[in-house]
Amino acid sequence: MSEETRQHRPPGRRAVLLGAGVAGAVAVGAVAGCSTAAVPFDATDGGAIPQDEELPAPSTAADGQTVPVPVAATADIPVGGGAVILKDNVVVTQPAAGEFKAFSAVCPHVGCLLDKVANGTIDCPCHGSTFRISDGGVVAGPATRPLTPVPITVANGVITIT
Numbered sequence: 151m152s153e154e155t156r157q158h159r160p161p162g163r164r165a166v167l168l169g170a171g172v173a174g175a176v177a178v179g180a181v182a183g184c185s186t187a188a189v190p191f192d193a194t195d196g197g198a199i200p201q202d203e204e205l206p207a208p209s210t211a212a213d214g215q216t217v218p219v220p221v222a223a224t225a226d227i228p229v230g231g232g233a234v235i236l237k238d239n240v241v242v243t244q245p246a247a248g249e250f251k252a253f254s255a256v257c258p259h260v261g262c263l264l265d266k267v268a269n270g271t272i273d274c275p276c277h278g279s280t281f282r283i284s285d286g287g288v289v290a291g292p293a294t295r296p297l298t299p300v301p302i303t304v305a306n307g308v309i310t311i312t
Contacts, residue, residue: 218303218310224250225307232267232283239263240300241272242309243283250304252311253286253297272297
């Protein structure tokens, strides 16, 4: 073969497949680097809020008795609605007059913090999951698990985590 023939020869099958493989790997890397998944600002690399920050733990008094954590006044929780109490990572709802429920404010989908209670649902801003105020069950995904219930007591107009 002459020198001129070698310079203008079309690429072989191996070269084409190798080039396609490299281009595909670059494209996958670019897409993975531009993920649009929203995670809370204090989340770990996996998107979850560290366990020690998920729910406030009741403290223990000097006599060994558990001291409940007050989270809200009953007057602050509307009937048919609720409130997200970020300082305690909890959502408190009042599905019916005098009936109070509490749930973790951490979405079970990827660990985002829930941001509002409206129209009978507790809403996640990251991917649009919504949960019922009555039992924390999933109304709309992508979440597939309900919110984690939080044990509370209601006395003298104060809601506390027990």
